[in-house]
Amino acid sequence: ARLTMPSSTTTTDFSKPPDANTLRVLIATDTHLGAHESNAIRKDDAFLAFEEIFETAIAARVDCVFLAGDVFDINKPSRETLVRTMEILRKHAFGDKPVAVEVVSDTKENFPSRGIVNYEDPNANVALPIFSIHGNHDDPAGEANLSAMDILAQAGLVNYFGKHGLGGGGAGRVDLKPVLMRKGLTKLALYGLGYIRDNRLHQMFSVKGCVRWHRPAETSDCASSSWFNVMLIHQNRAAHSKNAISDRYLPEWLDYVVWGHEHECLIEPTEVPGGFHISQPGSSVVTSLIEGEAKEKKICVLEVKADPENPNGAPYWRTTAIPLKSTRPFEFEQIALASIGELEATDQKGLSTYLENRVNAMISRAHKKARERHAPKAFDVLDRLNLPLIRLRVDYSGGFSTINPQRFGQKFVGKVANPNDILLFHKSSKKRAGNGMDIYEDMAQEDELAMEEEAQAEGLLEDQRRIDRLVREHLSASEGLQLLTSNDLSAALDDFVNRDEKTAIAKLCLTRLKDVQTSVNAEAQNADDPTQLMTKIQEAVELQMKKPTKHKPVLEENANDGTSAAASKRRGRASTAAAAADVENEAAAANDAPTQPPTQKTTQKKPAATRRAPAKKKTPTPEPEVISDVDDEDEIEDSDADVIPLSQPVKTAARPSRAAAIASTRAMRKQTPSSPSEVPDSEDEFDADDEVIEASDSEDDVGIASARGRKRAAPAAKKAPAKKPRATTSRAKAPARRATGDDSGDDVDDVAPTRGRSTRGTQNTQGTQNTTQNNTWGRSRRG
DNA sequence: CATTCGAAGGCTAGGGGAAC
DNA sequence: GTTCCCCTAGCCTTCGAATG
Known part of the structure; x- marks a missing residue:
């Protein structure tokens, strides 16, 4: 699915900075800072790896760093962990080096907690922008829904994104709006989805309109396909979990997916047939003593560059795996004594x-x-x-x-x-069965256990049924529930009892109350006399009562099945027919949903080989509001249907350059208090139209660098030689390693073990090779 | 002074659930 | 399915206060 071309460079040499049109990114995940904190021997392991990751980033002269979740090992890291983390980040992310990459999307949407990308903060001297999502270990929690990552973001150390509010009712909704980055002619769209409980996400992916992908709009000046689409995701991937997230859920117009959460290092990009490549860097520290963690730990460098001949075509890209050296050696073996x-x-x-x-x-x-x-x-x-x-x-x-x-x-x-x-x-169960004397005893024990488990499961099921029944019997009667629905209450009770969610019921009440108040307010405004007002309010309340539950119904089975009655009900929530249907009568709602006429043309799923970039099939829509219509589409499986064109988020000179912002701040400090309008307001420039892209493309990399680092140009130049030995040292390490420990005789392993992938041109047949050793650049066929 | 009793803390096994 | 971690119950020991 990819074309390759020889690289302009002969070796993977990171000692030179990337050229003006090459975006170089270091990618790592699952650093688990604070892991084994109470273990005197292992407490530093995670930090040493973390430090090495950033040493490598500096030495490889990357433009920015992507982290795919689980930066911290626990939800509430200790003070020691926080301080040590911040110390390492401060040391490497701050400095005078000009930032060459520019975020051109709406940073208020990308980074809602801060509103800006950190290098634009006049009070933070950022040299290396870091973009990170959260993982399951450091996911947001508490009343304010904050993650430990928010602490780092507020300190200006990282750009934390991919936190989704899961609003929208029903199964929840996620709007994936990319961080759009530009360096010279090269454009990269970075999507991020922080960890969401697997079953929840599974459900959302199954229901139309719950996960919505926003893409840069197709214009005459800037083709959608000229963006390199990267996705950071942190979910179960392996088959060991029944709710593991399949790569089939991800749209095929993505180019490169970084999969966090899984600790085994499978960093070599593997191609999903007909679609994107997935790289699973794995953790940088051993957390469990299992086989998968015994593999060498690695991080990687991704390079993307636009085709200078055709900047509007698909960009070229390649990756370079880099083994971590500071990780503690780990040997794993398993043996069977009987053998x-x-x-x-x-x-x-x-x-x-x-x-x-x-x-x-x-x-x-x-x-x-x-x-x-x-x-x-x-x-x-x-x-x-x-x-x-x-x-x-x-x-x-x-x-x-x-x-x-x-x-x-x-x-x-x-x-x-x-x-x-x-x-x-x-003990292995197979071996045990082969062991004559014990077999009957074991079987008897297993039967007993199975029966016990069955009884327990049946008991739990019965408990849940009872909760459901009691709520219906006692509270659904004519005067029982006036604002809450029995389904809602059953679900909340279930959460309260079985999931230990102490605020489940309070939350439900507040949400319902708010919904009803909003609805009543809206209706009341249209009423003229008091009698009509009462009727209107009554109607509004009744309508609210009939709205589908925000919780998943108790005992709902096949939650992941998009065709189930419950799922169909959710799918049809935008339709009045479904809304009017009794919540108890899910089947009725399900029947109504498909009758809704699709407001956009539906795109049939085609065989991989003949698929084209979806952006070209769609008419660009200038109004972002169109997104609400997506719910009415009835093609669940077609991920393209959830793609929404961004309405020209691309900007160029809209934001004040960092240097300008710093100058402005300093000027304000020197002078007597002046009006804040001295800092140009980016708001007006935000809705910039098509021309912006052209202007953006005409501005070369040097332009950005000089604009950003205007004030620092001299110190930066002076610093360059000082940093050089660092890069050289790093580069020198690879040959040294080859000289001392060349057991395979293949220096390929030093940089990125290939597992069969080679420099010998197999990529032409397999089409999946974009690795270091061969220095070939991959490219989307689209474009 | 010896004995008894209860509180407190350490240790261990096992269950449950999350992580992978 | 396996591994790991947290929590809890149960057991034991230690210590100090109360009692005879």
Whole structure:
């Protein structure tokens, strides 16, 4: 699906800054700052990796950094964690280097809490803009719905985006409006979706109009397809969760998806058939001692550049994986005792000796790997390299007994980072079944357990049914509920009891009250006499009562099935027919929904090979308000149907340049208090029209840099040589590593292990290769 | 002074649920 | 499905106050 062309450079050399039309971004995720904070040995691991990420960003001279969630390990990080995090960010994100990338979208919408992108804050001297979403560990919570990321954002250290209010009733609604970035001719649209509970998001993706994608409008000067579309997402991806978010939910016009949350490093971009590429960088610190975390930890650099011959065509791009060196070595192995000939089930001492030898071998292997990545001196000095994480997962089926892991670990204190939990014993069910004598006993036990679980599940189900029934019986009668619906109340009670949401009922009442008040106010204004007023109010209240629930109905099954009655009801919530239907009668509402005439032409899903950029199929709509009509579309599966053209958010000189803002602030400080209007108001420029894009394209990179860094031009130039050795040092590390630890004989592994992807031109057949080693640039076929 | 009693804290196992 | 973490119950020990 991608065309490739040889890079203009011969090696992946980040010591030189990217050219005026190349946007270079460092991408990392799941840094889990504060992880293992109470563990004296491991408490620094996350911070060291975090620091290395930013050292790499500086050395690679990237224009900005993208973080895909879980920056912090817990929702309420300790003060120590916050301070250490802010210290690292302050050190690397602030400085005098001019910012070459420019955000041209509405920053009030992108970053609602701050309203501006941090480098435009006259009080913050930002050199490296960082854009981050939240993850499940640092998701917003509390009355004010704040995340620890909000603290960083308020301090001007990061640009936190992708927090969605989930308004809109029903399954909730998310409006994905991209952060539009420009550097020279290159344009990048950055979409972000911070973590949302899987089942919630699953449901939203299944219901038409709940997830709405906004795209830069197609104009004669600027094709939609000339934007490089990047998505940061933080959700379950693997099949281990039944509500895992499938990449099929994402629109195929995306180019590059950074998948956070999953800790296994699968950073090599893999192509979704006919669509975009997904890169899963994985965590930068080991949080669980599982196999997936034993892989080498990596981050990557994404480079995007417009085709100078045809700036309106699809941009070129490539990625470069960079292994992290500061991560603590982690060796993982699993063994089945029954398959080891030399062991006898009765020989406890023999077992202990065997495991001890095995662990020692793992430690040696960890040391060897660490030495290969570091100069021996560093290895000896750094405890974290000398003290690896070791996990031996032991299947003791077949009559073996376990040994106390803690006592076993005593022998390895001072040799590994996790002496207490090196060994993990488990029994495999298959092996157990093959073990003659135990089989009936095991089966009996399993039957018993299964019956017990079934009974418990049935009990829970029965509890929920009872809640539902009680509410209906006692509160739905003529005078029982006048503002709340029984469905709403059942759902809130369920949340209160089963999900420990102490404010569920209060929230429901407040929301309903507000809805009714709004509705009554609107109706009352149209009434002339008191009698009519009463009738109007009565009607308004009745209408509100008939509106669908904001909570998912209790006991709703197949919540992810977009064709279920409940889902259909939600889908049709914009239609008066559905709204008028009794909330109890979901089927009736479902039948009404499809009869709504679509207000926009529906786009049929085509085979991947023949699909084109959706923007070209649509007529550009100048009015953003058109978005509400999307609900009426009936093609659930077509992700294109939820695409909304942004009404010319692109601007250029609209915002005051940072230098101008700083100058203005300083001038204001020097003088007696003057009117705030000295700072140009960007509001007026915001609705700039088509011409803006042309103007934007004509402004070259130097123009931006000089405009932004006007005041700092001299110091920046002076600083350049000082920073150079840093980059050179970083560059020198790669050859050094090759020289010391070249076990594979393939320097490809040093930069980005390929797992079969190679420099030998396989990309022409596979079409998925945009990796470092070959220095080829990928490109969308569209354009 | 010895014994008894209760409070407080440490430790452990197990359950539940979140994370992956 | 596995792993990890948090919470809780239950048990034990220690300590101090009350009692005889």
